[in-house]
Each structure stands twice: as structure tokens, then as C-alpha cells.
Amino acid sequence: MNKKELVESLSEKRNITKKEAEVFVDTIFDTITDQLVADEKVLISGFGTFKVNHRNERKGVSPKTQEVMTIPASSTVNFKPSNRLKDAMN
Incomplete structure (x- = not known):
């Protein structure tokens, strides 16, 4: 599903x-x-839960x-899905 399908x-x-649906979807994504x-x-x-992970500078080859x-x-x-979402998937 893409954004257009979500709005529809x-x-x-x-x-x-x-x-109106597009405004709601955009507002949710923007928030x-x-x-x-803001690292929240x-x-x-x-x-589920969305969380920011920070990677330090490192050396590579x-x-x-x-x-x-x-x-x-x-x-x-x-993104870590909730148990309820996991259960719905299985």
C-alpha cells in the first residue's frame, strides 16, 4: 500500500x-x-514503536x-511492532 492507496x-x-483524508495522513506523518x-x-x-538509533563515526575499508x-x-x-500487531500477522 502506498500513500495514495492509504488516503483512498x-x-x-x-x-x-x-x-480531507490526505490532510489527516500528512498531519500524522509530519507529527x-x-x-x-527531536529524538523522541x-x-x-x-x-508499534518508532525510535531513533544513532550510529557513531567508524572506520571502514x-x-x-x-x-x-x-x-x-x-x-x-x-520500528518495533507491538504484540497485538504481531498476533494479527500470525
């Missing part, structure tokens, strides 16, 4: 216009993004040239 599904299930950028954990009961290089620090988002 929400529109049909809640009997609202696609434009989650803002919280993650986002817990959605019954669905280029497989092509065997040259030692520095891999810069970065942040990634991790």
Missing part, C-alpha cells in the same frame, strides 16, 4: 473527501517525523580499493 482507504472508511527529529520515541498503542575510510555518524529509524 481512509476516505472510504470514514466517509470523508480524499482531500511522527517532528518527534523523531513515538509509541502507537496496538501498532572500501572493498574496491582496500582503502581505509571514515564512515560518518548517522541516525536511523527503527
Whole structure:
């Protein structure tokens, strides 16, 4: 499912216009993004938890040239599904 399909599904299930559904979806995504950028954990009961993981700068070796290089620090988002979501999947 992509964003367009999500908007269409929400529109049909809640009997609202696609434009209103798109505003809701965008607002939810923007709010989650803002919280993650602020290094906050986002817990959605019954669905799961989004959390920011930080990776430190480290040394690596280029497989092509065997040259030692520095891999810069970065942040990634991790999602852990709730038990309820896991149970629904099985």
C-alpha cells in the first residue's frame, strides 16, 4: 500500500473527501517525523514503536580499493511492532 492507496482507504472508511483524508495522513506523518527529529520515541498503542538509533563515526575499508575510510555518524529509524500487531500477522 502506498500513500495514495492509504488516503483512498481512509476516505472510504470514514466517509470523508480524499482531500480531507490526505490532510489527516500528512498531519500524522509530519507529527511522527517532528518527534523523531527531536529524538523522541513515538509509541502507537496496538501498532508499534518508532525510535531513533544513532550510529557513531567508524572506520571502514572500501572493498574496491582496500582503502581505509571514515564512515560518518548517522541516525536511523527503527520500528518495533507491538504484540497485538504481531498476533494479527500470525
